[in-house]
Amino acid sequence: xxxxxxxxxxxxxxxxxxxxxxxxxxxxxxxxxxxxxxxxxxxxxxxxxxxxx
Amino acid sequence: xxxxxxxxxxxxxxxxxxxxxxxxxxxxxxxxxxxxxxxxxxxxxxxxxxxxxxxxxxxxxxxxxxxxxxxxxxxxxxxxxxxxxxxxxxxxxxxxxxxxxxxxxxxxxxxxxxxxxxxxxxxxxxxxxxxxxxxxxxxxxxxxxxxxxxxxxxxxxxxxxxxxxxxxxxxxxxxxxxxxxxxxxxxxxxxxxxxxxxxxxxxxxxxxxxxxxxxxxxxxxxxxxxxxxxxxxxxxxxxxxxxxxxxxxxxxxxxxxxxxxxxxxxxxxxxxxxxxxxxxxxxxxxxxxxxxxxxxxxxxxxxxxxxxxxxxxxx
Amino acid sequence: xxxxxxxxxxxxxxxxxxxxxxxxxxxxxxxxxxxxxxxxxxxxxxxxxxxxxxxxxxxxxxxxxxxxxxxxxxxxxxxxxxxxxxxxxxxxxxxxxxxxxxxxxxxxxxxxxxxxxxxxxxxxxxxxxxxxxxxxxxxxxxxxxxxxxxxxxxxxxxxxxxxxxxxxxxxxxxxxxxxxxxxxxxxxxxxxxxxxxxxxxxxxxxxxxxxxxxxxxxxxxxxxxxxxxxxxxxxxxxxxxxxxxxxxxxxxxxxxxxxxxxxxxxxxxxxxxxxxxxxxxxxxxxxxxxxxxxxxxxxxxxxxxxxxxxxxxxxxxxxxxxxxxxxxxxxxxxxxxxxxxxxxxxxxx
Numbered sequence: 001x002x003x004x005x006x007x008x009x010x011x012x013x014x015x016x017x018x019x020x021x022x023x024x025x026x027x028x029x030x031x032x033x034x035x036x037x038x039x040x041x042x043x044x045x046x047x048x049x050x051x052x053x
Numbered sequence: 054x055x056x057x058x059x060x061x062x063x064x065x066x067x068x069x070x071x072x073x074x075x076x077x078x079x080x081x082x083x084x085x086x087x088x089x090x091x092x093x094x095x096x097x098x099x100x101x102x103x104x105x106x107x108x109x110x111x112x113x114x115x116x117x118x119x120x121x122x123x124x125x126x127x128x129x130x131x132x133x134x135x136x137x138x139x140x141x142x143x144x145x146x147x148x149x150x151x152x153x154x155x156x157x158x159x160x161x162x163x164x165x166x167x168x169x170x171x172x173x174x175x176x177x178x179x180x181x182x183x184x185x186x187x188x189x190x191x192x193x194x195x196x197x198x199x200x201x202x203x204x205x206x207x208x209x210x211x212x213x214x215x216x217x218x219x220x221x222x223x224x225x226x227x228x229x230x231x232x233x234x235x236x237x238x239x240x241x242x243x244x245x246x247x248x249x250x251x252x253x254x255x256x257x258x259x260x261x262x263x264x265x266x267x268x269x270x271x272x273x274x275x276x277x278x279x280x281x282x283x284x285x286x287x288x289x290x291x292x293x294x295x296x297x298x299x300x301x302x303x304x305x306x307x308x309x310x311x312x313x314x315x316x317x318x319x320x321x322x323x324x325x326x327x328x329x330x331x332x333x334x335x336x337x338x339x340x341x342x343x344x345x346x347x348x349x350x351x352x353x354x355x356x357x358x359x360x361x362x363x364x365x366x367x368x
Numbered sequence: 369x370x371x372x373x374x375x376x377x378x379x380x381x382x383x384x385x386x387x388x389x390x391x392x393x394x395x396x397x398x399x400x401x402x403x404x405x406x407x408x409x410x411x412x413x414x415x416x417x418x419x420x421x422x423x424x425x426x427x428x429x430x431x432x433x434x435x436x437x438x439x440x441x442x443x444x445x446x447x448x449x450x451x452x453x454x455x456x457x458x459x460x461x462x463x464x465x466x467x468x469x470x471x472x473x474x475x476x477x478x479x480x481x482x483x484x485x486x487x488x489x490x491x492x493x494x495x496x497x498x499x500x501x502x503x504x505x506x507x508x509x510x511x512x513x514x515x516x517x518x519x520x521x522x523x524x525x526x527x528x529x530x531x532x533x534x535x536x537x538x539x540x541x542x543x544x545x546x547x548x549x550x551x552x553x554x555x556x557x558x559x560x561x562x563x564x565x566x567x568x569x570x571x572x573x574x575x576x577x578x579x580x581x582x583x584x585x586x587x588x589x590x591x592x593x594x595x596x597x598x599x600x601x602x603x604x605x606x607x608x609x610x611x612x613x614x615x616x617x618x619x620x621x622x623x624x625x626x627x628x629x630x631x632x633x634x635x636x637x638x639x640x641x642x643x644x645x646x647x648x649x650x651x652x653x654x655x656x657x658x659x660x661x662x663x664x665x666x667x668x669x670x671x672x673x674x675x676x677x678x679x680x681x682x683x684x685x686x687x688x689x690x691x692x693x694x695x696x697x698x699x700x701x702x703x704x705x706x707x708x709x710x711x712x713x714x715x716x717x
Contacts, residue, residue, distance in 0.1 A: 003239065003240065003247065003332045004248075005246075005251055007244040013367045046631070048434065048636045049634075085510070088700040093606045095603075111699060164400065173509060257398060261612035261616050263611035263612075266609035279651075281651070287629060288627055289629070289638055289640045319698030319699075320698075321613045322421060323401075
């Protein structure tokens with residue numbers, strides 16, 4: 001995805017067991033923080049919708 | 054390379070006469086000088102129409118999917134690698150096939166040929182390693198290596214890896230200095246530049262899907278672009294829909310693509326969409342030591358797992 | 369017939385004048401080829417172009433065209449009611465359209481503008497247009513327009529025909545609309561006594577240069593089912609990969625698909641070019657697809673252009689011989705071969 005021009009930090013992979021609640025909370029926090037930091041990805045908004053706004 | 058044609062015809066004729074196969078899939082002369090047309094031969098006498106030259110760009114493995122009959126198929130290096138993939142992925146059975154291998158010295162790029170003569174090519178001929186074309190700027194003769202498709206310049210296997218008959222002497226494999234220089238150039242860009250690079254690359258794409266339809270890998274009964282319940286991707290000309298299509302196609306090809314170049318050869322708009330799939334080829338070589346279709350019976354890397362698979366990207 | 373002389377030196381200036389009254393569309397370079405595009409301020413058409421990959425049919429029939437907008441948000445005005453997208457205002461001049469492409473628009477007009485049905489979106493696009501054609505002095509080897517009821521100097525569907533005569537364009541004024549455009553551009557100089565002969569000579573030379581032909585004189589005499597069930601289809605179409613290259617490049621392909629583009633409660637109803645090459649084209653809601661196999665879809669395309677259209681309208685082929693599909697087909701499926709095969713086919717033999 002990065003190769004195609006999607007910024008680092010928009011895509012996350014993790015492997016969390018159902019027993020790892022602490023890790024789950026940590027990862028969710030990290031992912032949402034990273035998404036907020038990256039801001040809205042307007043590249044994926046369609047033309048018609050951009051025109052409407 | 055066209056010297057192999059007599060041998061190809063002889064083998065094809067023999068296979069049909071002895072009823073070892075029901076059909077032979079090959080190429081016949083096209084109606085345009087720089088084109089050939091994939092053809093299916095059912096009668097031994099029709100093998101005379103077969104040709105073999107640097108216009109046989111399409112990947113004939115594409116015509117095997119789901120066939121139930123016994124098939125003789127003419128295969129250059131990349132076609133043969135895709136046939137291996139097809140067998141691994143159960144799209145055809147090995148014992149249905151008689152593979153007529155043809156060592157390949159590369160296919161001629163249509164655009165390079167027309168550039169040579171400044172427009173429409175009106176005549177095309179091959180003699181040994183020489184290609185002669187005629188057009189508005191007169192007649193030009195070049196060696197084949199000067200007009201190769203870009204995938205043929207970075208080819209890793211010109212001699213078929215799998216075959217039952219071989220129609221020609223093996224050719225020397227290429228010695229490649231830096232096989233992925235093109236991919237590295239893109240890798241060095243920042244995210245914005247990459248986005249821009251692919252935006253420019255895809256401008257002009259009409260979503261005709263010639264790239265996926267020419268691709269032997271794209272055999273899904275219903276492609277995600279045609280999925281309507283629910284719909285996955287918009288069908289209009291919105292740039293993000295066009296890009297989504299190319300993104301997803303590239304992912305589907307990762308670890309399965311032989312870089313045969315049929316997609317680019319098929320594109321009517323001259324879009325170089327191998328810029329997407331080449332990244333998958335490179336990653337599979339670097340991360341999994343994987344080259345597609347080189348060995349029968351081995352499943353592609355994204356289709357299997359090993360305990361030592363790289364997983365640094367997983368948190 | 370009025371012939372007007374336009375010195376090439378005054379061409380650019382004339383277009384700039386015309387631009388005050390018209391939005392201009394013309395051939396412009398794109399990557400290694402040309403395309404028809406709306407000309408931006410100061411941009412001029414490249415009249416030296418050979419052929420474009422796509423025809424200018426998008427001028428009347430865009431690849432994606434917004435027809436309606438709507439909202440399901442009950443707090444907004446006119447919610448739950450389709451609102452027609454207003455027509456774009458003003459006149460347009462399509463500069464450098466080729467005679468076969470103009471003919472193609474006339475063929476598609478039979479579909480979009482007839483006594484049973486008038487397509488408002490197509491018509492409002494069409495009526496804005498003045499078609500300023502450019503004759504083809506040097507046809508390509510794949511041009512077979514003369515056997516399709518048109519030709520390099522054909523006039524049908526054009527308002528003006530420009531003929532490139534070296535230092536000058538000789539403009540044949542064909543309609544009132546055409547005259548209006550030339551007036552707006554300030555082109556009005558009489559072309560003189562020799563002009564008609566110059567045009568005739570160039571025309572004869574161009575027509576003689578076309579050696580590629582199709583025959584369809586025997587197609588209407590055969591039944592639909594004879595051709596439909598003919599044994600040659602599977603083999604003739606074997607190489608076809610069912611991409612949409614031919615349908616998109618074709619100036620006469622008119623099929624479309626209607627889609628809603630939605631975000632939240634707001635949406636746009638769009639029509640997009642469709643292609644009979646795709647499996648989805650005839651996929652029924654029940655799940656059944658009457659054209660299940662690839663070759664059946666390709667057969668449909670050729671039967672439509674070369675048989676059904678002939679039978680329905682008795683106006684020749686639904687093909688103008690521009691040669692784009694021949695040039696661009698990745699598998700070299702050649703409509704000329706298919707047409708001649710259909711014509712020569714003798715049922716029962």
